[in-house]
Amino acid sequence: MLAEAALVLGVWLQLAAGQEAPGQGPQPSISNSEGDILFLLDSSGSVSYYEFSKVKEFMWDLVRPFTFGPNDVQTSIIHISTTPTMEFPFDRYLSRGTVQQAIQNTRQLMGDTNTGKALSFAKEKLFSNDAGARPDVPKVLVWVTDGFSSDDISEPMQLLKDMGVTVFIVSTGRGNYLELSAAASQPPEKHLHFVDVDDLPIITKELRDAMLDVIQANRLHVVDITSSSFRLTWPQLLSQETGYYTLQYAPADDLAAKRTTQVSGAHTSLTLSNLAPETTYEVALIPESNIHYFPPQTIRVTTLTEEISPAQVLISDSRPHSFQVSWAPTPDSVTSYQVLYGPLRGDSAQLLEVDGTHNGTVVENLAPNTTYLVTVTAIYSSGKEKSLSAKACTQEVGSKVRHLRFEDMGSNTLKASWDAADGNVLGYRVRCRRQTGPSSLISVSPQIHSVLLTDMAPGTTNKVCVKSMYKDQPSKGLCRTVRIQPGESGCKGGPWA
Numbered sequence: 001m002l003a004e005a006a007l008v009l010g011v012w013l014q015l016a017a018g019q020e021a022p023g024q025g026p027q028p029s030i031s032n033s034e035g036d037i038l039f040l041l042d043s044s045g046s047v048s049y050y051e052f053s054k055v056k057e058f059m060w061d062l063v064r065p066f067t068f069g070p071n072d073v074q075t076s077i078i079h080i081s082t083t084p085t086m087e088f089p090f091d092r093y094l095s096r097g098t099v100q101q102a103i104q105n106t107r108q109l110m111g112d113t114n115t116g117k118a119l120s121f122a123k124e125k126l127f128s129n130d131a132g133a134r135p136d137v138p139k140v141l142v143w144v145t146d147g148f149s150s151d152d153i154s155e156p157m158q159l160l161k162d163m164g165v166t167v168f169i170v171s172t173g174r175g176n177y178l179e180l181s182a183a184a185s186q187p188p189e190k191h192l193h194f195v196d197v198d199d200l201p202i203i204t205k206e207l208r209d210a211m212l213d214v215i216q217a218n219r220l221h222v223v224d225i226t227s228s229s230f231r232l233t234w235p236q237l238l239s240q241e242t243g244y245y246t247l248q249y250a251p252a253d254d255l256a257a258k259r260t261t262q263v264s265g266a267h268t269s270l271t272l273s274n275l276a277p278e279t280t281y282e283v284a285l286i287p288e289s290n291i292h293y294f295p296p297q298t299i300r301v302t303t304l305t306e307e308i309s310p311a312q313v314l315i316s317d318s319r320p321h322s323f324q325v326s327w328a329p330t331p332d333s334v335t336s337y338q339v340l341y342g343p344l345r346g347d348s349a350q351l352l353e354v355d356g357t358h359n360g361t362v363v364e365n366l367a368p369n370t371t372y373l374v375t376v377t378a379i380y381s382s383g384k385e386k387s388l389s390a391k392a393c394t395q396e397v398g399s400k401v402r403h404l405r406f407e408d409m410g411s412n413t414l415k416a417s418w419d420a421a422d423g424n425v426l427g428y429r430v431r432c433r434r435q436t437g438p439s440s441l442i443s444v445s446p447q448i449h450s451v452l453l454t455d456m457a458p459g460t461t462n463k464v465c466v467k468s469m470y471k472d473q474p475s476k477g478l479c480r481t482v483r484i485q486p487g488e489s490g491c492k493g494g495p496w497a
Contacts, residue, residue, distance in 0.1 A: 031067040031223045032233040032268070035215030036074050036090050036133050038126055040143040041106070043079035044113040047146055051172065051197045052108045055144050058170075058200040060103045062142070062208055067223060068094045073215065074132060075099060076125070080145075082111035084121035091132025115149035119156035126165060138215045139165040142207075143183075147175025157183045166214045168207060172197040220285045220297040227277035227306040228333055231269060234285055234297065238265030243289035247272075252280040252300065265289075277306035307331040308386055309378045315392040320368035323392050326360035327376050334378045339363065344371040344391065369396045396423040401466045401478045409452065414482060417450040421468035421475060429467045431477075435460035443469075459486035 039059055043052070059077075066073040070091065077087035087106050093099045125131040126139050133139075141160060161167060169184040170193045181188035190210050193203045216235070224231040238245065243265045249272060250258035263270055265287075275281065280302040287294035310327035317324040325339055334356040341363055342349030354361050356379070366372065370393070377387040400421065407415040416430060425446040433439045436457050444451060456462060465479040 029067060030065045030212065031072065032221055032235075033066060033073055033212060033215045034071065034221065035138040035140055035211075036076070036126065037063060037140045037142065037211070037215070038090075038122055039075070039077045040115075040118055040122060040141060040145075041077050041079055041087075042113065042115075042145050043081045043085075043109040043111075045110040046113050046148055047108070049108065051146070054197045054200060055172070056103055056106060058144070058204065059142075060100055061201065061204050062211075063099065064096065065208070068096060068099055069223075070094065070134075071221070072223065074134070076131065077103070077106060078118055078122050078125065079109050080113055080115050080118040081109040082114060084114070084118040085109060086121075086125060086131065089125075089130075089132040090134075113148055113150045115143075115145070116151035116153045116156050119153055119160060123156060123160050123163065123165075126160070127163065139163075140211055140214055141165050141167045142170070142211075143167065144170045144172065145175060145180075146173035147171045147180070148173065153179075153183055161185060166211075167191060168211065169193070170195065170200070170203070170207070172200070220283070220299045222283075222299060222301045224271075225301065225304055227304045227331065228275050229271055229273040230275070230301050230303065231271045232283065232285070232299075233269040236268050237287045237294050238289055240264055240266040242291050243287060246286040246288055247283065248286070249281050249283045251276065252282050255282065275303050277303050279303050306333075309334055310337075310376050310386070310388045313374065313376050313388050313390040315374065315390055317362075318393060318395055320395045320397045321366050322362055322364045323366070323372075323394060324360060324362050325374055325376065325390075325392070327388070328359060330357065330359045333380050333382070335381050336379045338377040338379065340375045340377070341372050341392075343367070344373050363392075366394050368394050370394050395471055400475050401428065401468050404464070404466055404478050404480050406464075406480075406482050412454065412456045412458070412484075414453040414456050414484075415450055416453055416464055416466070418466050418478070420446075420449055423468075423470065426469045426471060429469060431465045431467075433463040433465075435462055456482075456484050458484050460484055 041055065041059070063073065063075055068074065074090040074094070076090045079085045079087060088102055093102045122141060126133055126141070157167065167183065167185045168191050169180050171180055172195060175194070181192055184191040193207065195203050219234070221233045222230050223233060232247070245263050245265065245267060246260060247263070247270060248258055248260050261270070280300060283299050283301060285297045307329045309329050309331055312328055314326045315323055316326065327337070336356045337354040337358070339352040339354060339361060340349055352361055352363065363374070372392045372394070373389060374392050375387055375389040377385055379385055402419040402421070404416065404418045407417070409415050427446050428444050428448070430442045430444070430451050431439065432453050434456070437455055440453070442451050453464065461481055461483045463479060463481050465477040467477040468475045
């Protein structure tokens with residue numbers, strides 16, 4: 001039991017850190033797909049915690065390569081329990097990171113295995129706008145079960161299939177083959193799997209490929225939309241030898257400005273760039289084949305609002321002679337940034353050039369305790385410029401404490417005193433490294449310039465250091481050694497060499 005728990009913990013710690021599980025390499029992204037995938041998850045008391053955790057790993061591994069979004073794949077989970085429960089709607093999590101976290105956060109409900117009720121509930125949600133389901137995309141149901149159900153599944157499952165849902169069943173127990181093969185979509189050898197819960201990774205790719213046959217976009221599709229570009233994908237209709245594709249696109253309000261490009265029949269995607277922001281484009285894909293006729297496919301795409309950079313300028317890591325300047329966002333249309341800086345009370349200024357792919361730089365060789373005006377200007381490929389300014393203050397130069405001295409207070413106690421350091425001191429730290437016994441660290445307020453050091457054993461040599469603390473950095477410490485003479489009440493101090 002401990003070994004199983006350790007295995008589950010290790011795998012989920014990897015998932016939480018965004019790492020691949022052992023033995024699983026990075027999955028290539030799958031973007032040319034569109035569908036609503038619903039997991040019917042056995043959350044009843046007949047499933048052990050270990051089995052439930054392994055099934056969650058399997059669910060995430062199954063959908064991990066997909067691109068999630070309102071025009072791509074959406075997913076949801078319904079719990080099989082006494083009462084069916086939707087974990088989250090289809091349109092709530094639309095990125096790999098949020099879907100992964102949502103699956104990881106799914107908790108077992110326990111209760112009875114009322115699968116028939118869950119299937120009736122699934123039928124309602126798969127076609128419900130309230131659940132985020134889309135009316136015109138393929139529907140896929142993946143039911144992972146230990147093979148046991150408390151109620152009848154045949155009628156609600158048939159209703160789902162009659163409405164066009166493709167049903168995949170994964171049995172991790174001793175389910176009835178005849179019952180499950182009748183429940184799954186046909187043919188059963190493609191839609192029904194029997195596998196031990198520890199061997200679920202063996203069927204992941206096979207099941208994902210079968211799901212892709214259902215949700216693979218069979219039409220012209222658009223992904224990766226920005227303010228100045230988008231990527232078109234389409235099914236493989238031609239080959240290098242059988243033809244080529246002609247792509248035509250133009251703003252919907254200016255069709256006379258149509259542009260045309262051609263790619264070979266081996267292509268299934270193309271990125272259109274240098275587009276206008278917030279503009280709707282009419283796009284047509286025309287397969288030109290010398291063997292078969294393929295009708296043109298059309299799509300309407302609207303580019304996003306242009307990102308204006310910089311929208312914010314941040315100052316961080318301020319030091320006496322430098323600070324960090326950062327900005328956001330960094331759109332592709334920016335070729336470079338110019339950082340102009342100079343003292344707020346002065347007429348001198350200097351200029352830094354930064355590549356357009358970077359979002360920050362360090363400004364150095366500055367005067368301490370000085371306020372600077374920093375202006376970041378984005379230079380766009382079109383020649384347009386956009387600037388934003390911010391104030392930045394360098395820190396004071398930290399100074400060392402002076403005149404560290406000691407006074408014997410009796411009972412193996414020593415008083416360490418020092419003169420105040422210069423500048424805006426936030427406090428002092430006193431470290432005592434004893435020859436015998438534990439070291440100690442004492443922090444005091446800036447108004448206090450002495451501390452008592454106890455348990456100073458006679459006949460020992462001890463090192464005492466005092467540092468003044470400033471907002472972003474401590475000063476260099478002043479250290480001295482103190483020897484406690486045996487049989488004497490006094491002590492001697494000397495400079496640390």
